[in-house]
Amino acid sequence: MLVLARHRGPSYVGAMDSVTTSPTGAGPVLAPPARSGAPLAPTRVQVTGPLHGLRMPADCAACGTPARGTLRVEKRFRRTSDDAPSRYLFHALDVPFCDDCRGAHARELAPVDPAVLRRMRWTFVLRTTPYWIPLAVILWMIPKVLAPFARGLTRETLALRTPSGEWNWWLLMAAGVVGFFGFCLFGFLTLVNRARHDLVAPYAGAGDDTYVRRERVLLGPNAVFLGPPTSVLTAADFTDDESELFEPERRTYRFRDPVFAAQFAALNANRLWNAKAPRARWARKARKLLTIAFVVVLAVAWVVDWWMS
Ligand SMILES: [Zn+2]
Incomplete structure (x- = not known):
């Protein structure tokens, strides 16, 4: 259980290092630093x-x-x-x-200058114009392309295989067309959304x-x-x-606030x-080994090069 009293209980003075596990092993217990009269x-x-x-x-x-x-x-x-x-x-x-x-x-x-917001709105419109045009074309084409498929829709045409056991190419083609337009639509909408998030004021x-x-x-x-x-x-x-x-x-x-920091x-x-924990020590050792290996490889390459020439 976490003990996070701000002023309650005995006035522990603790640093971040004083975070320990409770005797019951149920979780970390914090020794909260006192708000006044204690070292920071x-x-x-x-x-x-x-x-x-x-x-x-x-x-x-x-x-x-x-x-x-x-x-x-x-x-x-x-x-x-x-x-x-x-x-x-x-x-x-x-x-x-x-x-x-x-x-x-x-x-x-401070309130944001409306002129700056207006400029950014125009930046967004200009930046996304190349995407809006293909988006409009795709949306206009989808019903036109799908109309012949929709007209020929029957229970048989929706089966993956024809009664004679062959692939239903009609259905596969329709699925391909839908997939292609869906992919394009998704792509352009993603680009518009990305442009929306890249608006940074000067x-x-x-x-x-x-x-x-x-x-x-x-x-x-x-x-x-x-x-x-x-x-x-x-x-x-x-x-x-x-x-x-x-x-x-x-x-x-x-x-x-040191108390807030300790609670956090x-x-x-x-x-x-913890820079002294095994995990950190292992990383330092691994970095050192990598440096040594790099130097050794360089030295070997240099010796081989000198030998061959
Ligand atoms: Zn407040």
């Missing part, structure tokens, strides 16, 4: 695995009172690579907040590791606005995947990253 507990928590599936405390991340709902903390990260253009990734975390803090967040959000900064706000442009909240978070959202932050070779995906989560660590104790 770390507010950074390293957790492996993806963002979804993380368990969140029941209190507001900003003020510590019981949470009544969540706010989405979304960020954009840039991943660079030597041999490919850098790509942007969006990750979001639903963080619990109380009504007061959610209200403060809503009041702090941003002066680099936007490599930036909070994201989404606004409705067309068909739901899809336009991305990069920029500093509201003072409420600064209560929670997270990094992109920080794993090295042979390590599982992991991120550092930072919470302004306890709730996700089974996913906490």
Whole structure:
């Protein structure tokens, strides 16, 4: 059972490392740090695995009172690579907040310039024009192509084999036509949907590791606005995947409130990253071995090359 009292019980002072398994073996028990007069507990928590599936405390991340709902903390990260253009990734975390803090967040959000939204709407229309035309053509052609098949529809024509035992080519052809148009339709709709999610408002900064706000442009909240978070959202932050070779995906989560951070660590104790654990040590060893193997292969190649010449 999880013990996540904020002010109840004896005032334990604990860091993230103090997360242990309860004597009953029923699960992790947290020694919550006291809110005042105690050394500051770390507010950074390293957790492996993806963002979804993380368990969140029941209190507001900003003020510590019981949470009544969540706010989405979304960020954009840039991943660079030597041999490919850098790509942007969006990750979001639903963080619990109380009504007061959610209200403060809503009041702090500056209204988006309608001119910018209008421009983005046009960008979307222009960008998806090449898809709308084939989509219209496909939708126009489907009834025309299928009409002859629909007219010849009988109980016999719907059987996979004819009474004489041969394949019913009529049905197979109809299925092929339906499949082809369905595939095209799906493809173009996917492209439109992707364009809908790629709408990013102009941003002066680099936007490599930036909070994201989404606004409705067309068909739901899809336009991305990069920029500093509201003072409420600064209560929670997270990094992109920080794993090295042979390590599982992991991120550092930072919470302004050490109590919230400790609760978060306890709730996700089974996913906490420990650099001293065998798993991490194994990864370091494997990386070292790989480096050595690489050097050996290079040396052998060099010797062979020198021998042959
Ligand atoms: Zn609050």
